[in-house]
Amino acid sequence: MSQFDYDLFVIGGGSGGVRAGRIAAEHGARVGLAEEYRMGGTCVIRGCVPKKLMVYASGYPGQVHDAAAYGWDAEVHGFNWTKFRAKLDAELDRLEAAYRGNLDRSGVVTHNARAVLKDPHMVELSDGQSFTAAHILVATGGRPFVPDFPGSDLVMTSNEVFKLDQQPESILIVGGGYIACEFAGIFNGLGTEVTQFYRGAQVLRGFDDEARGHVADAMQARGVELHLGCNVMEMRQVEDGIWVKASNGMEQVFDKVLYATGRKPNSAGLGLEEIGVEMGRNGEIKVDDYSQTNIPSIFAVGDVTDRVNLTPVAIREGHAFADTVFGGTPRKADHDLIPSAVFTQPELGTVGLTEEQARDEGPIEVYCASFRPMQALFAGHEERVLMKLIVCADTRKVLGVHLVGDHAGELIQLAGIAVKMGATKEDFDRTMAVHPTMAEELVTMKTPVRTA
Template sequence: MSFDYDLFVIGGGSGGVRAARIAAGTHGAKVALAEEYRMGGTCVIRGCVPKKLMVFASEYPDMVADARSYGWDARIGGFDWSAFRAKLDAELTRLEKAYRCGLSGAGVTVFDSRAVLVDAHTVKLADGTQVSAKYILVATGGAPFIPDVPGRELAITSNEIFQMDALPSRVLVVGGGYIASEFACILNGLGCEVAQYYRGAQILRGFDDEARGHVAEAMRENGVGIHCGTDVMRLEKVADGIRAVATDGSERVFDAVLYATGRKPNSSGLGLEALGVALGRNGQIEVDEYSQTAVPSIFAVGDVTDRINLTPVAIREGHAFADTIFGGQRRKVDHSLFASAVFTQPEMGTIGLTEEEAREREPIEVYATAFRPMQSAFAGRPDRVLMKLIVSQASRKILGCHIVAPGAGEMIQLVGIAVTMGATKEQFDATIAVHPTMAEELVTMRSPTRRG
């Protein structure tokens, strides 16, 4: 049977773009890709990249305060959101162009259009054009989810926060995950009065309990009003803003309400279920270890599969798919071990098991230390960092590492190499420390703080 393309990719985010580029540029396949919005997906356009640039922007007030403590006659004025947003928009446009250039350079045909599936080998574009392909890859990502509360239309999500006309003075952040916590810190750093409501007992559920408690305490010390065990009952438009009526009985007025209460896969309306592609309870596309659906010619990678919703994972999945189908290499992605970072203030970096998870599996030793780092101690700030290793008593392997500190994301990237290689506690101990650094504590902790 003859097809228009060897591969048709639906979605121009990190996973879809990587799959298309490798299939076409490395393996010589004839590839087309359809994207209905902007090339780059959530990460580049409305996620990791603009968020991290906002993190950088929000850190300067503390840097200037530290500079004064170090003898500099430093002052900081007001934050110009309009100027920052204009430069941010320009940077995202540059990155989108780079993505497009990468695709065209690899020989990929790009359709700026929504695409849906007609059958196992055919997609239909928004203008009605139908295109056939031997294989179809769905990489449509995910979208923010707002619960069905009265007044939900008054709230914004992480999609809209980068497009605000002005920086609000009073902000309510609803949610306790890493996106909510990151934006609570960002907005606080930019000078907003921030309250964070989370219905659970502690923010950052799923992360190591000690580490997330450390982050929450630091956030409160920095001025973020965290209210756990609290949820929004309804939102109401009032003369001076948005009134949030909460489950704890409080009623407060804010200039903006940001919901970061989870994300859902972008799988609806694509025609998947009619073709026999199974969807999970959250709407995720069910795939096997090679990202193949129940329909042999249809595959899916990235957040739409709701496996590990991180950009580097989507990229790895897209690359493995292309190598498997067009490179004859039969590659799959190991989702069991990966490093990640939460860009709160302070940052948290983590890889492997939490202390709680490890205790359920086998006897462990925990090595942990919390201390004031040299730079902030000299500046007179109360900040404390946390370094923590989870060690198997039997194999002596590092089962988990958790860091709460400035630059934790950079540290955990390098620690992740050793942990992925199966390094033992004794190999960490045999590593000569770099002094004076915060990270040297990872190789100088000799006695376990507890066993279990």
Template sequence: MKFDYDLFVIGGGSGGVRAGRLAASEAGAKVALAEEYRMGGTCVIRGCVPKKLMVFASAYKGAAQDAQAYGWRDADIGGFDWPHFKAKLDAELDRLENIYRTNLAKAGVEIFNARAELVDAHTVKLSSGETFTAKHILIAVGGRPFTPDFEGAELTITSNDIFKLDKLPKSILIVGGGFIACEFACILNGLGVEVTQFYRGAQILRGFDDEARGHVADLVRERGVDLHVGTDVMKIDKTDKGLWVKCTTGHDHHFDAVMYATGRVPNTDNLGLENTGVELGRKGEIIVDEYSQTAVPSIYAVGDVTDRINLTPVAIREGAAFVDTVFHGKPTKPDHELVASAVFTQPELGTVGMTEEEARDQEPIEVYSATFRAMQTG
């Protein structure tokens, strides 16, 4: 059977772009890629990159305060100009997106600015009305923020919305205890927003080392975030004073904004997967084998849509391994062991390998730790 393309990639994020570029430029494959929004995916457009720039911006206030202790008695950076920063941020995202598009074009990848749905194991239909066939299809559509269903949920925002705000709220409640919630709590606190954080669990940053997460929680509170664990939202009402939040512990309060960062879910809705036999897991993730192949031999999936390790470098590696496997005849399993991760709270947290708790479950171990105050902080 003759196909329109050797590979059709659905999704223009880090994993899909890497796979498309390598398949076209190194393997000589005829490749097309469809992206319904902006090229770059979560990381470039609404995740890692804009968040990191906000992290940098939020650190200057504390740096100015620290400078006063070193003799810079007049060190004062004044108020934060969000519109100015946002304009610079948007320009940088435009620049990066253009690089993605340029590199794809140079590699010979045909780009479709449209949504793609699966018709069958070898056919995709675009929102533009066009239909194409491909020998192989790679799904790399990522994930999206999850907000639970409760009274007033429609009044909340997510991490996707933060970068679109015309102005920063005076006060905000951030609900969640994972790295996204904790990072934005620190960022917005550093930018001068009054931040309250609710987490229903006993301690933030579940899955990280217990000692490390406790240390981060203590310093986050010390730096001004009003952190409440064992606390969840019951309902939200809109009043003339803002958003009235009723919670499980009686810490009811008005806020200008409420942001939910309670996890992410794969973007598998309305993809036409039911037409193919691709299997989904409990969270809606695409089930794949060690080579990123689905239950349908011609269809593969990489990145957050598979809900393995949801990090950009992992998606990139999965995309490259897919190309090695399918187009270079070198079956390659992406290695998901010992993946380093970082949390851009203030202070930052980095980790690789097992936590102390996971190591203890393996065998008896001796643990050594050291705590010290950095010379700069005296």
């Protein structure tokens, strides 16, 4: 009989923790898992899933407008936030139940409580119970960060935005990352007046410069009032909303203010420092390639490690951990060449190096096309698609693919396979075009627009 209550105790019921717990249980481990809020974590409950459903909802007015251009007698008559919210909540309840059901079927014992580490082999729950475990996995994710300034208590974050009782008539979104830009598109599409402040020179820092400029231009053309090099100085509650004073001198009242100014690892108050787990300056748990901390019995996966903060990455890290520790198959999660999508309007899909990164590594060729796709052209839109390949001039390998346009997220998943396999520009060229599609441009660009 084991000296421990569990072989593995997981703290956090998000995508990474749930996958780790399930796979460990399938390998025969006795697994306990504690989640203090709702099973499913940021992605399912207050992130990717509800956000994507809101993206879909916000896109229908444009589709109805296009339908009229294509000969349909179609018009849109306002958005029923209450009806949508009720259906969204029901869908999140369904998904949470599915997560719980999968854990139950795999034999994982779940605890609806907050867990804190007491020593390298013990956790204490907020319901008064304590358990020992041979291994402890911390998978507590991340949390939104709001800077402290006069009136900062008036703002909401991405955690609260899905729980709004009614749609705001006007909203200020502060931030320039993918969360800020996605919600700017969502609320703009739903008919809310959207203003966005970002203190930097261009939104979507870290993405390809040309692609981020393309997205910013399109956002503004669609109606988002974007102020770059601009930040909030102070805000206060007034009778008709929240009064905001900006660094550019602008003063305006908004119904709501959403801060999307970054996220931090959700590691505070877990007892990690007290037992000697090594932490980074931002609160991230430091781990090796196998997700192991400096204390051999304690591991961490997902956003709390601040490696690559994406749901599929947390899932892979959790799976690799379980295979390594309980499956007898040492395995590292592969963090190289990860495709990703930003569900702005229009979408941005990307994999591999940006033009700026690739330039620093050696000689490159840049293939780029920007055009009005057939569907938009017929409907009278001016919005253009961007297709961009970064190619190593020596090896001919495609180092990066950057797409801006409808369905870019779907397209980049397939382009990511090719890039991951090491496809060359000539491999792309040999592939027959699918006509008429936007994506055919990826295999028909013959001449570089520039070299570096």
